[in-house]
Amino acid sequence: MKTFDKILLTNMERPGYTGSLPDYEGTGGYKALKTVLGNVPPNDIIEMVKKSGLRGRGGAGFPTGVKWGFIPKDHPGPKYLCCNADESEPGTFKDRQLMERNPHQILEGIAISCYAIGAQTAYIYIRGEFRLATKILERAITEAYQAGHLGSDIYGSGVTVYVYVHVGAGAYICGEETALLESLEGKRGKPRTKPPFPATHGLYQKPTVVNNVETLANVPHIVNRGSEWFASIGAPPKSTGTRVFCLSGHVKRPGNYELPVNATFRDLIYELGGGMRSDKPLKAFIPGGASAPFLTPDHVDVQLDFESVALAGSMSGSGGITVMEEGTSMVWAAFRLMEFFYHESCGKCTPCREGSAWIVQILQRILNKQGRPEDLRTLAEICENIGGRTVCAFGDAEIAPVQSTLKYWRAEYEVLIEEAEALKVSRKEIPVLSVAQAREVEGSLS
Amino acid sequence: MIFDKHQETVDEILGRYPVRRSALLPLLNLAQKEEGYVSQAAMREIAGILDLTPPQVFETATFYTMLNLKPIGKFHIQVCRSLMCALVGADPLIEWLHKHLGVGVGQTTGDKLFTLSTVECLGSCGTGPMMQINDDYYERLTEEKVGLILRDLRESGDCPMKSGPFMVPERGEGVVSQ
Numbered sequence: 001m002k003t004f005d006k007i008l009l010t011n012m013e014r015p016g017y018t019g020s021l022p023d024y025e026g027t028g029g030y031k032a033l034k035t036v037l038g039n040v041p042p043n044d045i046i047e048m049v050k051k052s053g054l055r056g057r058g059g060a061g062f063p064t065g066v067k068w069g070f071i072p073k074d075h076p077g078p079k080y081l082c083c084n085a086d087e088s089e090p091g092t093f094k095d096r097q098l099m100e101r102n103p104h105q106i107l108e109g110i111a112i113s114c115y116a117i118g119a120q121t122a123y124i125y126i127r128g129e130f131r132l133a134t135k136i137l138e139r140a141i142t143e144a145y146q147a148g149h150l151g152s153d154i155y156g157s158g159v160t161v162y163v164y165v166h167v168g169a170g171a172y173i174c175g176e177e178t179a180l181l182e183s184l185e186g187k188r189g190k191p192r193t194k195p196p197f198p199a200t201h202g203l204y205q206k207p208t209v210v211n212n213v214e215t216l217a218n219v220p221h222i223v224n225r226g227s228e229w230f231a232s233i234g235a236p237p238k239s240t241g242t243r244v245f246c247l248s249g250h251v252k253r254p255g256n257y258e259l260p261v262n263a264t265f266r267d268l269i270y271e272l273g274g275g276m277r278s279d280k281p282l283k284a285f286i287p288g289g290a291s292a293p294f295l296t297p298d299h300v301d302v303q304l305d306f307e308s309v310a311l312a313g314s315m316s317g318s319g320g321i322t323v324m325e326e327g328t329s330m331v332w333a334a335f336r337l338m339e340f341f342y343h344e345s346c347g348k349c350t351p352c353r354e355g356s357a358w359i360v361q362i363l364q365r366i367l368n369k370q371g372r373p374e375d376l377r378t379l380a381e382i383c384e385n386i387g388g389r390t391v392c393a394f395g396d397a398e399i400a401p402v403q404s405t406l407k408y409w410r411a412e413y414e415v416l417i418e419e420a421e422a423l424k425v426s427r428k429e430i431p432v433l434s435v436a437q438a439r440e441v442e443g444s445l446s
Numbered sequence: 447m448i449f450d451k452h453q454e455t456v457d458e459i460l461g462r463y464p465v466r467r468s469a470l471l472p473l474l475n476l477a478q479k480e481e482g483y484v485s486q487a488a489m490r491e492i493a494g495i496l497d498l499t500p501p502q503v504f505e506t507a508t509f510y511t512m513l514n515l516k517p518i519g520k521f522h523i524q525v526c527r528s529l530m531c532a533l534v535g536a537d538p539l540i541e542w543l544h545k546h547l548g549v550g551v552g553q554t555t556g557d558k559l560f561t562l563s564t565v566e567c568l569g570s571c572g573t574g575p576m577m578q579i580n581d582d583y584y585e586r587l588t589e590e591k592v593g594l595i596l597r598d599l600r601e602s603g604d605c606p607m608k609s610g611p612f613m614v615p616e617r618g619e620g621v622v623s624q
Contacts, residue, residue, distance in 0.1 A: 013617050078464070090528045090567040093612070100611035123462075128475065128512045129568050131581040136611065164462045169471050170512030172566065186470030186496070188509040204465055246572060248530045254572035255614035290529070290567075320571065322530050336529040340566045346509075 004233070007221050007242050008214065009258045012101040019136070021143040024104035030149050032223035033111050038157035043073075045116040049219065052227035053240035058084055058175070058212030059289065059318045060393070061239075061306045070199035071117045071207045079119040080208040082184065083110055083216055085126040085133070086168060086175035089289035090340060091320025094244040094256050095213035099126075099133040102217075103140035104149075107163060109216035111150060112223060114161045117209055121162050125180050128169045137165050172344035176392045177210040179346065190348045191392035214244060234261035239305030239316075247273045249285070249323035261305040261316075269300065269323055280325040284408070288317025290337050291397030293404035294330070314404070330409040331416060334401040335363040341398035349390040355382050356398050363402075371417040379406065448480050448488055449473075449495065456495065466496045474507055483514040511565070519554040519561035521599050524578045528567040531574035539575045540564055542589045546596070559600065572614050582608035 011017055011027050024030070036045060050065030071079060083106065087095040098106060110122045126134055141163050144150040152160040166184055168174050174183045178192035181203050202208020218241060222230050234240045239261045245268055248254045252274030259268060265287065269275065276282060282297045287304075293314040295302070302312045309316040324333060342356040359382055362375050383399040390396075406413065433441065449456050459472045473495065477488035489503045496503075507513050514522075525531075525540050544550060547560055554561040570576045573585035577592075584595055584607055591607065598605035 012613060015617060019611070087569045088567060091530055091571050093569045093571050093573075096569055097612050097614070101613050127569065128510075129578055132583070132609070132611065166462075166468075167472065167475055168512075169475060169510035170565075171510050183471065184468060185465065186467035186506060188506055248571035248574070249533050253615060256572070322533070322571065324533060328533070333529055333533075336527075336532050340528050343566050 004242070004260050006258045007233075008098060008102075008105070008217050008244055009256070011105065012097075017101075019100070019102045019104070019140075021104060021140070021147060024102065025147075028224070029104055029220075030108055032220035033108050033149060034155060036112055036223055037115060037155055037159050042116045042118060045112065045223070048227045049116070049222060050227075052222045052230040053237060054215065054218055054222060054230065055239065055306065056212055057214035057218075057243060057319065059089060059291065059315075061316065064211060064215055067199065067211070068113070068117050068209055070197065071209060072200060073118070075118075075207050078121065078204075078206055079117060080203045080206060081110060081114050081117060081119045081122040082177075082180060082203065082208060082210045083122060083124040084175060084177065084180060084210055084212045085124050085130070085137075086180060087130075087213070088127055088172045088175050089291065089318040089320060090337070091246060091248055091286060091289045091322045092318040093246050093248075094319065096130060096133055097256050098213055098217055098244070099130070100136050103137050104144065105217045105220065106137075106213055107140055107144050107150065109219035110163055111154070111161045112219050113209070113211065113216055115159055117207075119209070120160045121164070123164050123166045123184060123203070125166050125168060125174065125184055127174075128167050134165055134167055141165070171346075172340075173346045173392075173394060176394065179392070180210060181208065188346070190346045191394070193391050235303060235305040235307070238307050243304065243319050245304065246318075246320045247323070248320065250277050250280070250325040250328075251275065251323045252277050259304065262303050264301050264303050265295075265321065266300045268304065268321060273323070276323070276325055278325060280327055282323065283326045283328055284324045284330060284333070286320070286322040286401075287312075288315045289320040290340060291315070291393070291400055292317045293400040294333075294408065295404075296408050314400075329367075330405040330412050331363065331367055334405040335360070335367060337401040338363055338398065341394070345394065345398070349395065351386045351389045352395040352398065355386040355395075358382055359398075359402055366413060366416050366420070369416060369420045369423055371413075371420045373417060373421065375417060376406065376410070376413055447491055448477060448485075449491055452476060452480070460495075467498060470496060470498070470503065470506055471510070474503075474510075474513055478513060482520075483517050520559050521579050522561050522563065524563045524565045524568070526566070526568045526570065526574065526576050527564040528571075530567065530571035531576060534574045536575040539577075539587060539589065539592065543592065546593070560596070570612075573609075579605075579608075585609055 017023050046068045054064045055061045114122050150161050171189045173179045174189040176191045179189040183189035198208040231240045242258050242260050244256050244258045257272045284294050287309050295314050299312050302308050306316045338360050342360045345352050345356045347353045383403050386395045386399050459469045473492045477484050490500050493500045493503045551564050575587045576585040595605045
C-alpha cells in the first residue's frame with residue numbers, strides 16, 4: 001500500500017489527544033471556520049465542496065456540494081442542517097469514534113456547512129443508544145458556544161449557528177433521511193414519499209440538508225487544504241478523499257481504518273486487519289454494511305471506491321466491511337441479516353413489511369431442514385417483488401443478503417433442502433393410508 | 447406529575463424547536479430516565495405539555511424499541527444479536543446469560559435487578575460480542591468478563607469495565623507500515 005496522509009483520524013491518533021476544545025484548537029481547529037466567515041461568500045464554499053468531489057459517507061454516496069446547491073438561495077424563511085449521527089447500519093461504527101474522540105471536527109464542519117447553505121440551526125440526530133457520544137457532543141457544543149465558535153454573531157461576522165443534539169430512541173430506519181426528519185418532528189420514523197426532496201421541503205417543510213457525520217467532518221479539511229488537494233486523493237474524478245472503513249467479523253484486528261478510496265479490500269482485510277483470525281480462509285465479505293450484497297474471495301482486489309464496488313455487483317454503502325471465514329453457513333448469515341431487516345422494517349410499504357417476514361420464515365424452515373424444493377424460486381420471486389417497489393431504499397437493502405447468497409452459494413441452500421427431502425422420505429416409512437385402505441383396516445379391527 | 451421537578455429541563459428542550467411536537471422523543475426519553483419506563487401517566491402528561499392527544503403520544507412511543515412501555519429491572523441488559531456480533535460469539539453469550547440469570551429473553555429476575563433483552567446492531571461491530579447495560583456499552587465480552595460485570599453491578603451498581611471514548615485500534619495498537 002502506498003503512503004498517504006490520514007485526514008479524519010490524524011488528530012485523535014496523536015498521543016494524549018483527548019478531543020477537548022484546547023486540544024482541537026492546538027492542532028489548527030476552527031481555523032477553517034475563521035477563514036470563511038465573512039470572508040468567503042457561501043456560494044464559493046458550495047463550489048469548493050462540489051469541486052472536491054466529496055460524496056455522502058452515510059451510504060448513498062450523493063455528491064455533497066450538489067446536495068447543498070439544491071437549497072433555494074432566495075428562500076425567505078429558516079433553513080436547516082441535520083447531521084445524521086444515527087449510525088445503525090450493521091457493520092458500521094466509524095461515526096461513534098469520530099464523535100467520541102474528536103467532536104469539534106464535526107462541529108466545525110457543521111458550522112461551515114450551515115454558513116454555506118444559509119442555515120442558522122443544526123440538529124445532530126444521534127441514535128439513542130449512543131449515550132456516551134451524546135454526552136461528549138453536548139459538552140463540546142457548550143465549549144464551542146463559550147469560546148464563540150458557535151452561537152450568534154460568530155467572530156463578529158454576523159453569522160449565527162445554533163447546534164442541538166436530538167436523541168433518537170431505537171429505530172434503524174431513522175438513518176434514512178426523510179425518516180430522520182419525521183422522527184425529528186416527533187412522529188413515527190416512516191420515510192416520506194419523494195419528491196418533494198428535503199432540499200425544498202425538509203424539516204418542518206423548510207429547505208433542509210441532511211449530511212452524515214463523516215461527510216461533515218471532511219468539510220474543514222477541504223476548506224483548509226483546498227478542493228484540488230482533496231480531489232487528488234482516492235479514485236478521482238468520481239470517488240475522492242479517504243473514508244473511515246469499519247472492519248468486523250473473522251479478522252485478526254477488527255476496527256476503524258482510514259484509507260484513500262483507491263485502496264483495495266485486500267489492503268484492508270489482510271494488511272491493516274491482519275488477515276483471517278484463524279487458519280480458515282476467507283469465504284465471503286460484505287463490502288458496505290448489511291444493505292450491500294455479499295462478495296466472494298474473487299473480489300478482494302476490488303478497490304474500495306463507490307464505482308469499483310458497484311461494478312463488482314455490490315455497493316460501498318456505509319463503509320462497513322464484515323468478513324466471514326470458511327465454515328460460516330451463508331444461509332444462516334442471510335437469515336440473521338433478514339431477521340434484522342424484518343425487525344427494523346417500518347411497516348409503511350406492504351412489499352417490505354410482509355416480504356421480510358416471509359423471507360425470514362422460509363430461511364428458517366430451510367435451516368431447520370424443513371425446506372421445500374420450490375422455496376428457492378419463492379425466495380427469488382419475493383425479492384423481485386420487493387426491489388424497487390418501496391418508498392425508500394430499505395426494500396432494496398433487505399433483499400441484498402438473500403439475492404447475493406443465492407447467487408454465489410446456491411448449493412448450500414440446495415443441500416439443506418435435499419436433506420429436508422431425505423428426511424421426508426424416511427418419515428414415509430410410516431405408511432400413509434388412503435381413505436379406502438383405512439376403512440378396510442377399521443373393518444378388520446371391528 | 448413527573449415533569450414538575452424537571453421544569454427547567456422541559457423548558458430548555460421546548461426551546462430547541464420551533465414546533466412543539468419535536469420535543470416528543472426528548473420528553474419520552476426523559477420520562478424513561480426518571481421512571482425506568484414510560485408510564486401511561488407520563489404519556490398523558492407529555493400530551494398535555496405538547497398539545498397532543500394521548501394516542502398521538504402512544505402511537506409515536508410504540509415505534510421506538512428503546513422505549514419500555516412496562517416496568518423493567520434496575521439493570522437492562524441488552525445483548526446485540528445481529529450478524530456481526532453473532533459471527534464472533536453472541537449466541538453462546540446470550541445462552542450463558544439466560545442460564546446464569548435464570549430468565550429468558552424479555553424477562554426480569556425475581557429480585558428485579560436484571561432484565562435480559564436481545565437487540566439488533568448497536569454500532570459496535572468491531573468489538574463484539576457486546577452488550578449495553580443502561581447507559582453503558584461493554585465490549586469484547588467473554589463469559590468470564592460478563593460474570594465479573596454482573597458481580598460488580600450487583601455489589602456497587604457500577605462497573606469499571608464499561609467502554610470509554612471509542613477508538614479501535616487504539617493508538618499504536620496494530621499499527622502497520624503504510
